[in-house]
Amino acid sequence: xxxxxxxxxxxxxxxxxxxxxxxxxxxxxxxxxxxxxxxxxxxxxxxxxxxxxxxxxxxxxxxxxxxxxxxxxxxxxxxxxxxxxxxxxxxxxxxxxxxxxxxxxxxxxxxxxxxxxxxxxxxxxxxxxxxxxxxxxxxxxxxxxxxxxxxxxxxxxxxxxxxxxxxxxxxxxxxxxxxxxxxxxxxxxxxxxxxxxxxxxxxxxxxxxxxxxxxxxxxxxxxxxxxxxxxxxxxxxxxxxxxxxxxxxxxxxxxxxxxxxxxxxxxxxxxxxxxxxxxxxxxxxxxxxxxxxxxxxxxxxxxxxxxxxxxxxxxxxxxxxxxxxxxxxxxxxxxxxxxxxxxxxxxxxxxxxxxxxxxxxxxxxxxxxxxxxxxxxxxxxxxxxxxxxxxxxxxxxxxxxxxxxxxxxx
Numbered sequence: 001x002x003x004x005x006x007x008x009x010x011x012x013x014x015x016x017x018x019x020x021x022x023x024x025x026x027x028x029x030x031x032x033x034x035x036x037x038x039x040x041x042x043x044x045x046x047x048x049x050x051x052x053x054x055x056x057x058x059x060x061x062x063x064x065x066x067x068x069x070x071x072x073x074x075x076x077x078x079x080x081x082x083x084x085x086x087x088x089x090x091x092x093x094x095x096x097x098x099x100x101x102x103x104x105x106x107x108x109x110x111x112x113x114x115x116x117x118x119x120x121x122x123x124x125x126x127x128x129x130x131x132x133x134x135x136x137x138x139x140x141x142x143x144x145x146x147x148x149x150x151x152x153x154x155x156x157x158x159x160x161x162x163x164x165x166x167x168x169x170x171x172x173x174x175x176x177x178x179x180x181x182x183x184x185x186x187x188x189x190x191x192x193x194x195x196x197x198x199x200x201x202x203x204x205x206x207x208x209x210x211x212x213x214x215x216x217x218x219x220x221x222x223x224x225x226x227x228x229x230x231x232x233x234x235x236x237x238x239x240x241x242x243x244x245x246x247x248x249x250x251x252x253x254x255x256x257x258x259x260x261x262x263x264x265x266x267x268x269x270x271x272x273x274x275x276x277x278x279x280x281x282x283x284x285x286x287x288x289x290x291x292x293x294x295x296x297x298x299x300x301x302x303x304x305x306x307x308x309x310x311x312x313x314x315x316x317x318x319x320x321x322x323x324x325x326x327x328x329x330x331x332x333x334x335x336x337x338x339x340x341x342x343x344x345x346x347x348x349x350x351x352x353x354x355x356x357x358x359x360x361x362x363x364x365x366x367x368x369x370x371x372x373x374x375x376x377x378x379x380x381x382x383x384x385x386x387x388x389x390x391x392x393x394x395x396x397x398x399x400x401x402x403x404x405x406x407x408x409x410x
Contacts, residue, residue, distance in 0.1 A: 003131035017188035022145030027153030034158040034255040043101035048359025055352040060112030062348035068120035077125040084117025089177035096170040158255015224346035229354025230377035264318030271319035281389040290316025
């Protein structure tokens with residue numbers, strides 16, 4: 001049937017192409033996160049308003065994910081992914097020439113829409129084109145492109161801002177993204193197992209509401225919202241804390257703190273193996289408690305202790321997220337792609353709400369207020385996980401721990 005198989009040239013090209021697509025989307029999505037203090041200073045806006053440069057993008061992305069998944073059923077996988085990455089790159093270059101913060105926000109809203117083209121479609125492409133025994137490897141490489149891209153975007157912008165300016169950083173990242181986009185078009189094999197289908201929004205709506213009738217899935221969607229809301233809040237405002245006294249770090253140095261994202265590569269896989277032995281419920285709660293412990297460790301003045309706290313917080317987040325995201329596919333008995341879309345909707349919407357609301361706590365109560373806000377989100381996550389634990393004792397759907405696919409974003 002001409003499926004892509006591990007060890008073949010076409011398989012390698014497809015994997016590198018989707019790695020590149022994930023890299024582009026998440027590098028450009030998170031490029032403003034290390035720049036929030038610069039935006040506050042240059043555009044004379046509060047930290048909460050500055051955070052809208054990320055929150056608005058993730059809010060629009062969360063809604064667009066559902067739309068792009070449906071559009072691709074009619075228009076094709078590669079075509080929409082190509083549109084997504086080229087448009088994202090061009091808009092990043094345009095960001096560098098924003099005359100006002102309002103124009104910058106408008107461009108970020110447009111980016112939020114086009115960003116959805118890859119995460120909503122890439123896994124569907126792999127599921128259709130890759131031979132089943134090779135699918136795990138392909139998924140892993142695509143997901144690694146997401147995380148590497150998110151890390152690279154933050155580090156590149158922080159470093160370029162130190163050396164030149166954030167505008168130069170955006171031009172450089174935009175041009176790099178255009179080059180990588182051209183490689184994607186050349187390398188990704190055309191779909192051979194995709195059959196276009198007419199858009200059926202009525203069926204889409206029906207399947208979405210079907211999942212919202214399941215209390216277990218609602219808990220998981222709530223966990224996605226609160227986990228990501230707390231996670232983005234810490235990374236949005238840690239820069240404000242570290243560029244001020246007594247630390248006085250530069251934007252470039254703060255950008256390199258995002259390298260701790262790499263611990264998530266280990267924790268997501270390790271938590272998956274732990275869930276096989278001890279069950280999803282317990283391992284999920286451990287991840288949330290690690291996040292809470294890490295957040296509290298950022299309260300002391302010591303920079304070393306703060307960094308340890310950030311590492312622990314990040315380690316727990318990616319582990320807990322991998323458990324919750326994989327649990328959605330296990331819990332949903334049909335229309336699994338729609339269930340995953342709802343999980344990602346909660347995930348990115350939580351990023352938008354938490355990331356901006358946390359700015360109010362920063363302005364009003366400083367870093368202690370930010371950690372109190374994050375702690376409230378994590379306590380909510382833990383409560384939802386307890387509800388899942390109670391449900392697991394009443395139904396057999398949750399009793400048998402099975403291997404999960406670790407899904408990690410940006």
